[in-house]
Amino acid sequence: MFDGKRSRRDCLLPIAVALIVAMVGAFGWAAASATAKPAADVTSQTTAVLTVGKVETGVEGTAYKYMDMKWxxxxxxxxxPVRVFAPGAVDWVRKYFPSYIGTDDEPTADFIxxxxxxxxxxxxxxxxxxxxxxxxxxxxxxDFSNFIPTSAxxxxxxxxxxxxxxxxxLGNGSKRVYQPIMTFVKPQWDEGAEGYRLEVKDVDGGASNEARAKSKVIESTKTVHGKLKTHGQIGEDLLYQIKTPIPxxxxHATNQRFGVQDSPGPGLSIRQDSVRVKIEGDxxxxxxxxxxxEIPADATHSAGIKVEFSSNQYREKLAMAGKIGKSLIVEYTGSLNDKAPIKDGTSNSAWPLLPKSIYDSEGGEYTSPPPPAAVTTVYTYGIRATxxxxxxxxxLLSGATFELYKQSSGKSKSSKKKDARDATAVKVKQAAGTTGADASGKYIVHPEGTSAIISGKDGTVQIDGLGAGTYELKEVRAPNGYTLPANPITTITIRDDNRNDGSDGKPAEPDGKPDTTSMVNGGPATLDASDNRITFKIENRRADFKLPETGAMGAAVFAVIGMALVAISSVLVIIRRRARRSS
Structure with a gap:
C-alpha cells in the first residue's frame, strides 16, 4: 500500500513539473508579446514633443493645426487618405491655393x-x-523651457x-524677428517594435524632434561724433547717430511696425527738431x-525720442530695404546740460522697437529693450583754482574776478587783449545751492549765464562742465588790497584722448579722466582723483604804496638850510630897501 502511494507520487511529480514549466512558458510568451508592441499604443490623442531652439528667453509660441491625420x-x-486639411482650413485653401487640395481634402503633390x-x-x-x-x-x-540656456x-x-x-x-524677442515654422507630427511604423510611433518632421523634410527658429538679429549701434565715447563742453552741439538693421x-504679416527709441541720461538734452531719418545709402x-x-523726462532720464514707422509706412519705405539687408539711420543733435557730471560721464541708450507679434493687429506692446542697449558716453571735466x-x-583771497575763454586753435596767445586771442568766452552760472551773497566760488558752464567768475570765501574758483581743450582763465579784478598779476592769464590744457593705442582693434577713446599730459601754464597739471578736477593756485601780491624811509635825516637838514637861506634873503632885501630910502 505504501509502495503504491509512493508509485503514484512518482507519477504525479513529472506532471506537476511539466505544468509549472508550461505556465512559466506561457507567462514568458505573454510578456514577450507585450514587449513586442509599443509600451504605449499610439492613438489620435498621443502627443510628441517638439523642441524649438535658438530663441531668446521669454519668447512664446502658438502652434495651429491646419492638417489632420486620419487614424x-x-x-x-x-x-x-492619411492626411487631410483641417475643416477650418479647407475652404480657405480651396479659395487661395486650389492646386494644393484634392477632392477628399487631402494635400496634393503640389503641396507636398x-x-x-x-x-x-x-x-x-x-x-x-x-x-x-x-x-x-x-x-x-x-510649454516650458526644457534645458538651461547657454545665453539669452x-x-x-x-x-x-x-x-x-x-x-x-513665434512672438518676437528683444532683438530678433522670427519667421513662421511648419512641421508635421505623423505616425511611423517601427519594424523593431512592431508598432507605430510618432515622428516629428521639420519643415526641411528631415525627421527630428527639434527645430531651429529662423530669425534676424535687429540690434542698434550708436555713435557720438563717430565714437562710442567722447568729451564735450556743456552747451556744445553733439552729433549722434543710431544705426539699426531694418527687419x-x-x-503678409499684419503688424509690421518698426521704430527706434533713445533714452538719454539727465545730463543730455536732445533737440527733437534736429532728428533726421534715412535708409542706409539714401x-x-x-x-x-x-x-x-517725445518721451517725457523722469527722475533718472532727460526727455527722449521715439522714431516710429506704422505698418503702411514700413511697407511703403522700408520693406524692400529690409529684404536686401539695409539699415535705418537716425541722426540728431544733442548737448550736455548743467546736470552733466564730471565723473563717469553722461550716457544715453538706444534700441530697436519691434512688435511682440508680427501677426497681431497693429498696435499693442513692443518687446523690451535688448540687454545691453547701444550706449554712448560723453565726458566733461572741471578745474579748481585756489x-x-x-x-x-x-x-586765502576772496572777491577776485575772472573770465574764462576757450581757445579754438588750442594754442595759447598771451596778449592781454581779448580781441587778439583766438578764443571764445565761456559763460557760467553759480553751482546749485549757492547764491551771490554766499560767494562760494563754484560755477558750472551755462550758455545763458554770465562771464564773471568770483573767488569764494575760501579762495575757491571752481568751474565744471568743460570739455577737453585749452582754456584761459583771466583775472580781471584783484581782491581788495591786492594787485593784478603782471600776466593775469592762467592757461589750462585738458587732454583725454589716447587711452587706447588702437593695437587691439578698439578705437582710441577717452575714459573720463584727464591725461597726465594735461598742463597748467605749460607745466604738468595736478589731478584731484577724488573729484576728477585739475587743481592749481593763483597768487596776488598785497598792494603797498609807502615810499622808502632810508635818508630821512639828510632830507631834514636840507630843509632847515633851505629855510635859513630864505630868512637871510628876506633880511638882506629889507636892509637894502632902507638904505635906498636914507639916500
Missing part, C-alpha cells in the same frame, strides 16, 4: 513638394488669415503636439514717412 483608434492604424519659399509663403498667408479671423484652427500654446539668445520652447500638420507663430517681415526720408514723439596771497599760501 482609427479601434485598430490602431491610419485610414486612407513645395519649395522652402513656397512653404514660407503658405505659412505667412495662413497666419495672416488666422489673425483676420477668416480661418479658425485649434491651437496649442508653447539660446533658449528653447517646447510643444506637445498630437499627430497632424502645424504652422507655428524683413513676411509679406537721402533723408520726408518727415511724413515716420513720426517722432586764490592765495603771494608769499603766504595760507592766506
Amino acid at each position: 482609427d483608434d479601434q485598430v490602431g492604424q491610419p485610414v486612407d 513638394n513645395l519649395s522652402a519659399e513656397g512653404t514660407r509663403d503658405f505659412a505667412d498667408r495662413l497666419l495672416a488669415a488666422i489673425q483676420a479671423g477668416t480661418v479658425r484652427l485649434p491651437s496649442t500654446e508653447s 539668445d539660446d533658449d528653447a520652447i517646447i510643444f506637445k503636439l498630437a499627430m497632424g500638420g502645424y504652422v507655428i507663430k 524683413h517681415y513676411p509679406t 537721402a533723408d526720408l520726408p518727415t511724413s514717412a515716420y513720426s517722432v514723439t 586764490k592765495v596771497m603771494k608769499g603766504n599760501g595760507n592766506i
Whole structure:
C-alpha cells in the first residue's frame, strides 16, 4: 500500500513539473508579446514633443493645426487618405491655393513638394488669415523651457503636439524677428517594435524632434561724433547717430511696425527738431514717412525720442530695404546740460522697437529693450583754482574776478587783449545751492549765464562742465588790497584722448579722466582723483604804496638850510630897501 502511494507520487511529480514549466512558458510568451508592441499604443490623442531652439528667453509660441491625420483608434492604424486639411482650413485653401487640395481634402503633390519659399509663403498667408479671423484652427500654446540656456539668445520652447500638420507663430524677442515654422507630427511604423510611433518632421523634410527658429538679429549701434565715447563742453552741439538693421517681415504679416527709441541720461538734452531719418545709402526720408514723439523726462532720464514707422509706412519705405539687408539711420543733435557730471560721464541708450507679434493687429506692446542697449558716453571735466596771497599760501583771497575763454586753435596767445586771442568766452552760472551773497566760488558752464567768475570765501574758483581743450582763465579784478598779476592769464590744457593705442582693434577713446599730459601754464597739471578736477593756485601780491624811509635825516637838514637861506634873503632885501630910502 505504501509502495503504491509512493508509485503514484512518482507519477504525479513529472506532471506537476511539466505544468509549472508550461505556465512559466506561457507567462514568458505573454510578456514577450507585450514587449513586442509599443509600451504605449499610439492613438489620435498621443502627443510628441517638439523642441524649438535658438530663441531668446521669454519668447512664446502658438502652434495651429491646419492638417489632420486620419487614424482609427479601434485598430490602431491610419485610414486612407492619411492626411487631410483641417475643416477650418479647407475652404480657405480651396479659395487661395486650389492646386494644393484634392477632392477628399487631402494635400496634393503640389503641396507636398513645395519649395522652402513656397512653404514660407503658405505659412505667412495662413497666419495672416488666422489673425483676420477668416480661418479658425485649434491651437496649442508653447510649454516650458526644457534645458538651461547657454545665453539669452539660446533658449528653447517646447510643444506637445498630437499627430497632424502645424504652422507655428513665434512672438518676437528683444532683438530678433522670427519667421513662421511648419512641421508635421505623423505616425511611423517601427519594424523593431512592431508598432507605430510618432515622428516629428521639420519643415526641411528631415525627421527630428527639434527645430531651429529662423530669425534676424535687429540690434542698434550708436555713435557720438563717430565714437562710442567722447568729451564735450556743456552747451556744445553733439552729433549722434543710431544705426539699426531694418527687419524683413513676411509679406503678409499684419503688424509690421518698426521704430527706434533713445533714452538719454539727465545730463543730455536732445533737440527733437534736429532728428533726421534715412535708409542706409539714401537721402533723408520726408518727415511724413515716420513720426517722432517725445518721451517725457523722469527722475533718472532727460526727455527722449521715439522714431516710429506704422505698418503702411514700413511697407511703403522700408520693406524692400529690409529684404536686401539695409539699415535705418537716425541722426540728431544733442548737448550736455548743467546736470552733466564730471565723473563717469553722461550716457544715453538706444534700441530697436519691434512688435511682440508680427501677426497681431497693429498696435499693442513692443518687446523690451535688448540687454545691453547701444550706449554712448560723453565726458566733461572741471578745474579748481585756489586764490592765495603771494608769499603766504595760507592766506586765502576772496572777491577776485575772472573770465574764462576757450581757445579754438588750442594754442595759447598771451596778449592781454581779448580781441587778439583766438578764443571764445565761456559763460557760467553759480553751482546749485549757492547764491551771490554766499560767494562760494563754484560755477558750472551755462550758455545763458554770465562771464564773471568770483573767488569764494575760501579762495575757491571752481568751474565744471568743460570739455577737453585749452582754456584761459583771466583775472580781471584783484581782491581788495591786492594787485593784478603782471600776466593775469592762467592757461589750462585738458587732454583725454589716447587711452587706447588702437593695437587691439578698439578705437582710441577717452575714459573720463584727464591725461597726465594735461598742463597748467605749460607745466604738468595736478589731478584731484577724488573729484576728477585739475587743481592749481593763483597768487596776488598785497598792494603797498609807502615810499622808502632810508635818508630821512639828510632830507631834514636840507630843509632847515633851505629855510635859513630864505630868512637871510628876506633880511638882506629889507636892509637894502632902507638904505635906498636914507639916500
